[in-house]
Amino acid sequence: MRTASFGLGLLVGLSRAAALNKRAVLADCLAEAGTAIDELDSKDWEMDTRPFNSLLAYKPDVVAVPTTVEQIQSAVVCGATSGYKVTPKCGGHSYASYGLGGEDGHLVIQLDRMFAVKLDTKTNIATVEPGTRLGHLAVELWAQGKRAISHGTCPGVGIAGHALHGGFGLSSHTHGLALDWIVGLNIVLANGTLIHSSATENSDLFWGMLGAGSNFGVVTSFELSTFAPPANLTWFVANLPLKKETSVAALEALEDYTLNTMPAELNMRIMGTQRMTQLEGIYHGEKAGLQDALAPLLNKTGGSLIATGTTDWPGSLQHFATMSLNQTHPHNEQETFYGKSLELKGLSGTTAQDFVDYWFDQARNVSGAWYFQLDIQGGKNSGVWNANHELSSYAHRDKLYILQFFFRSTAKTVSAEAMKLVDEWTAATAKSIPASELGMYINYPDLSLNRTAAHEMYWGKSVPKLQQLKTQLDPEELFYYPISIKPGTAA
Numbered sequence: 001m002r003t004a005s006f007g008l009g010l011l012v013g014l015s016r017a018a019a020l021n022k023r024a025v026l027a028d029c030l031a032e033a034g035t036a037i038d039e040l041d042s043k044d045w046e047m048d049t050r051p052f053n054s055l056l057a058y059k060p061d062v063v064a065v066p067t068t069v070e071q072i073q074s075a076v077v078c079g080a081t082s083g084y085k086v087t088p089k090c091g092g093h094s095y096a097s098y099g100l101g102g103e104d105g106h107l108v109i110q111l112d113r114m115f116a117v118k119l120d121t122k123t124n125i126a127t128v129e130p131g132t133r134l135g136h137l138a139v140e141l142w143a144q145g146k147r148a149i150s151h152g153t154c155p156g157v158g159i160a161g162h163a164l165h166g167g168f169g170l171s172s173h174t175h176g177l178a179l180d181w182i183v184g185l186n187i188v189l190a191n192g193t194l195i196h197s198s199a200t201e202n203s204d205l206f207w208g209m210l211g212a213g214s215n216f217g218v219v220t221s222f223e224l225s226t227f228a229p230p231a232n233l234t235w236f237v238a239n240l241p242l243k244k245e246t247s248v249a250a251l252e253a254l255e256d257y258t259l260n261t262m263p264a265e266l267n268m269r270i271m272g273t274q275r276m277t278q279l280e281g282i283y284h285g286e287k288a289g290l291q292d293a294l295a296p297l298l299n300k301t302g303g304s305l306i307a308t309g310t311t312d313w314p315g316s317l318q319h320f321a322t323m324s325l326n327q328t329h330p331h332n333e334q335e336t337f338y339g340k341s342l343e344l345k346g347l348s349g350t351t352a353q354d355f356v357d358y359w360f361d362q363a364r365n366v367s368g369a370w371y372f373q374l375d376i377q378g379g380k381n382s383g384v385w386n387a388n389h390e391l392s393s394y395a396h397r398d399k400l401y402i403l404q405f406f407f408r409s410t411a412k413t414v415s416a417e418a419m420k421l422v423d424e425w426t427a428a429t430a431k432s433i434p435a436s437e438l439g440m441y442i443n444y445p446d447l448s449l450n451r452t453a454a455h456e457m458y459w460g461k462s463v464p465k466l467q468q469l470k471t472q473l474d475p476e477e478l479f480y481y482p483i484s485i486k487p488g489t490a491a
Helices: 014-019 022-033 043-048 069-081 134-145 159-163 203-215 244-260 287-301 313-320 349-361 416-430 451-473
Strands: 062-064 086-089 107-110 117-120 125-128 182-188 194-197 218-225 233-239 266-272 277-283 304-311 336-344 369-376 401-409
Touching: 022 062, 022 069, 043 062, 062 069, 069 086, 069 107, 069 182, 069 218, 086 218, 117 134, 125 134, 134 159, 134 313, 159 203, 159 218, 182 203, 194 203, 203 451, 233 287, 233 313, 244 287, 244 349, 266 287, 277 287, 287 304, 304 313, 336 416, 349 416, 369 416, 401 416
Parallel strands: 062 107, 086 107
Antiparallel strands: 117 125, 125 218, 182 194, 182 218, 233 277, 233 304, 266 277, 266 369, 336 401, 369 401
16 A cells, blocks of 8 residues: 555653553643644533434543644544544534444544535546535535535535445435545545555555445545536425325335336435325426426325425525535534434335334324434436445445434433334334345444444445455554444454
8 A cells, every 4th residue: 555654753652651641641642743632621622522412422531633634643643552442523423423432432533623625627526624514515516616426415414424334315316325426535544644545546445435434544535526416406395195005005106116217317205204294305407307207106106296496506405404504613413312224125015014004003103203214215217226336335235215213302312112113113114124135324323233233234245345454454443433343354
């Protein structure tokens, strides 16, 4: 590997670590390197350690706040030499608080002060710093050249965790996952060296980073290819008046439509709550094209369009956002929730019946802010399916749907009844599916999985090669969190 070495002179004297306070040694090392840290109990400390999911409030020992690549390197080296596990944190929106380590006592490298975006208007490749949030990325790409990448709908989510583990959004059926737009990465490895990785340079690492990037290093910049969005995009909401006796047939009609008819320009998901079921999404084009595209599905399901709006690319993103797009530091967002996900090859037959039975017989009797979200990922015209499956370690391109079960609480706890709903509905849906056909999406993690089960559900057939990479690049598991890839050759 071609590397850029980082000087280790600043680490002289760290052999005394065993005799001194561990945290003080790390703080001294970072100070010598000129890398700022959050003072304990300061406003910055409170903000940088505040979990997105209030149920999972882990406490780091130290939060480093770099503003340069060299400071990221020093943080990695200081953490390793001081005996810390090192966790990079970008947006901090991990459902499981993996950006805080997923446990107490880590060195967290808080990256959100580094959010510059620079578009090369000749190549249409953007260089993006690691603390960039999706909304800011979208705003800058549009402002600098009316360009875009495919990504999720939440403006405050960080590019790193999102894109390095998939990055589904409401342009993915047209343009693939966020990770499909990554063409190069600069990465600090566990030994502190900086390397460049792409499909032609350090390609095995590039493959591993695109799907399991939290396991191998700290990205210091992303190189993103971009596309020119159409002048007009049409958002829509359609009502689906589903009943227990009609829902299986509707889901089977949806599956057939998704597999065989749904045009590439159409992106959508089903949202179901205690009171309603709706189809919503974005069509890359005018309203007339949307109506033609949806007609076969709505005719079979009894659905009807209830709202549409034609706008430009930023307008389409803002429609689904819960805040302004241009999110940078400081950013403060928190919820209390419990959720799980499944990645499915389909939702028909026995599986659909099991899903529907729990939905109408059990879930609808539970009050509260629960929902299911059925993201349509695949189909013959899908950008996710039609991308090169061999270029990334994302293991679920063969799945038609990403299904999320979610309960949001207005209190600081989630009730046992709410957790039971999510757990039982997930289990009921999955019970008839062969293990070889089932997966889960790591960006919607399942807290009940042990490490081995998580590997199988999130990374599947990619696990053996990922473990070989871990053995090669991080055998001491510097970049550890509770479900991180283990070194070795078997799960």
